[in-house]
Amino acid sequence: MLTKELLGDFSKFEKKIFALNDFLYKNPELGYEEVKSHKEITKLISNNISSAKIKKVSEMPTAFTGLINKKGGNQKTISICIEYDALPGVGQACGHNIISSIGIGAFYLLSKKIDKLSDAIQIVGCPAEEILPLSFPNGGGGGKIKLLEKEVFKDNKAVLMIHPATRNEVDPLMVAVKQIDVEFIGKAAHASGSPYIGKNALDAQVLAYNSISALRQQLLPTEKVHGIITNGGESANIIPDYTRSSWMMRAQKTSGLKVLEKKILNCFKSAASATGCKVNFIEGNGTYENLVTDSKLAEIFMDYSKELGIDMKTNKHFDQSKNGSTDFGNISKKFPSLHAFLAIVPDDGSVVNHQPEFAHATITNEAKIAIRNGSVLLASTILKLQD
Numbered sequence: 001m002l003t004k005e006l007l008g009d010f011s012k013f014e015k016k017i018f019a020l021n022d023f024l025y026k027n028p029e030l031g032y033e034e035v036k037s038h039k040e041i042t043k044l045i046s047n048n049i050s051s052a053k054i055k056k057v058s059e060m061p062t063a064f065t066g067l068i069n070k071k072g073g074n075q076k077t078i079s080i081c082i083e084y085d086a087l088p089g090v091g092q093a094c095g096h097n098i099i100s101s102i103g104i105g106a107f108y109l110l111s112k113k114i115d116k117l118s119d120a121i122q123i124v125g126c127p128a129e130e131i132l133p134l135s136f137p138n139g140g141g142g143g144k145i146k147l148l149e150k151e152v153f154k155d156n157k158a159v160l161m162i163h164p165a166t167r168n169e170v171d172p173l174m175v176a177v178k179q180i181d182v183e184f185i186g187k188a189a190h191a192s193g194s195p196y197i198g199k200n201a202l203d204a205q206v207l208a209y210n211s212i213s214a215l216r217q218q219l220l221p222t223e224k225v226h227g228i229i230t231n232g233g234e235s236a237n238i239i240p241d242y243t244r245s246s247w248m249m250r251a252q253k254t255s256g257l258k259v260l261e262k263k264i265l266n267c268f269k270s271a272a273s274a275t276g277c278k279v280n281f282i283e284g285n286g287t288y289e290n291l292v293t294d295s296k297l298a299e300i301f302m303d304y305s306k307e308l309g310i311d312m313k314t315n316k317h318f319d320q321s322k323n324g325s326t327d328f329g330n331i332s333k334k335f336p337s338l339h340a341f342l343a344i345v346p347d348d349g350s351v352v353n354h355q356p357e358f359a360h361a362t363i364t365n366e367a368k369i370a371i372r373n374g375s376v377l378l379a380s381t382i383l384k385l386q387d
Contacts (some may be wrong), residue, residue: 002383003307006376008183009112010105013048017108017375019043019099023112024097025363028086031128032138034062038159039086041100041125041204043067049111052123057150063143065152068111068341069120073155078382079122080106081144081161081328083129093359095164095344096132098367098374102162105375117374118387126153130326133246134181135230141179142285145329148334158297158336158385161328163363165341166352168300168312170295172341173221176254177325178261179284181230181246182208182268186277193387198239199276202232205243215263221321222252223260250325253290289329294336295349297381301340304380307339309372312340324353342370 010017020040027036033205038061045052057063069075082103083096103382107123128143153159165172180231185203189198212225219225226246233240249264251257265281272279298314328339345351351358361367 002380003376006109006379009109013108017105021097021101022097022363025092026090026197031130031141033139034084034127038062050112064125066123067232070114070117072386075120076157077120077122079159081124081126083126083238085128085130087130091359092358092362093354095362098362101371102374106378131179133230141284145330157337160334160338160378162258162340162342164344166345166347167341169341170298171315173315173320174291174323175250175252175327176257176290177248177250177288182210183244183280184277186241187238191237191239200239201243201277202240204271204275204277205229205245208268211267224250225378233361237270279342288325288327289333291329292332297338298383300384302375344370
């Protein structure tokens with residue numbers, strides 16, 4: 001049985017993979033700043049997969065590609081995506097250390113089966129999946145959007161990855177998202193002596209925030225809007241003449257996101273009009289498209305999940321109003337793709353992604369099981385695709 005054979009191969013490499021997983025957990029880095037992570041990951045690949053050819057990606061110093069292939073193959077390419085950026089304040093609370101560990105584990109397993117490969121296998125180090133405020137030095141996310149623009153996935157036969165989660169799900173309906181930062185420009189004045197001379201840019205942000213809160217009652221369950229004020233003024237005795245906030249708008253599909261965006265922008269424009277402030281919209285690094293899962297890849301992945309004793313389910317079994325977003329969705333609109341979930345915590349609401357508790361869960365025994373199984377699942381699925 002293929003999965004049993006691959007589990008045996010993985011056991012020879014697992015200590016190094018688990019050590020990398022712990023390193024990424026202990027050394028969280030924000031998007032486009034993953035210098036230590038990039039170094040440790042590429043070193044592990046270079047030292048343990050001698051056939052891998054590591055290449056840099058122009059103008060993206062924390063991205064990379066690695067390639068293994070068999071001479072004489074037809075040279076179609078299948079890519080494995082890995083992520084390694086963290087979140088501010090809560091570290092690896094989205095489990096990107098596990099994503100890297102699984103992807104590298106699968107890449108290693110496939111290197112041991114190189115004689116069975118008719119396709120080239122590419123591992124793609126993808127920085128900055130997390131969308132951070134654009135006021136951050138490297139905010140905005142969208143690493144895979146940039147990699148697509150640089151044609152890193154050109155002519156790919158398939159692209160795959162696995163994400164840790166609270167449930168086992170082969171085809172999650174991850175939603176479209178767009179980021180904007182919003183600036184209000186008002187007029188400063190003494191907050192007690194001459195407030196009537198000023199134009200309060202903080203009032204504009206608060207009005208817009210409350211307008212969006214009121215709008216939520218009329219939004220679909222799959223439509224989400226959430227934001228933070230990143231600059232609320234300088235001092236309480238000065239009418240704020242400048243404020244800034246960072247927002248994400250989400251909808252089930254990209255087409256619905258365009259409709260939602262118009263409603264949200266009207267909230268900001270109205271707040272500007274009410275306060276006499278000017279409003280300025282700053283867009284992020286591109287819209288994250290909704291995720292589309294290839295049915296053939298999902299079927300193969302489900303079959304191998306059964307071999308491993310994993311109760312893998314489809315999206316029909318879960319409340320799809322709870323999903324997040326990913327720039328892998330943009331890849332899925334161009335190439336046959338799979339972005340499956342593997343559970344590392346119970347699906348009971350006690351621990352969820354983007355909590356410190358989820359970060360801690362990425363270095364537990366359950367996480368090691370997910371890394372082991374995930375590596376085997378990706379490798380098995382890709383081997384099944386060989387001509």
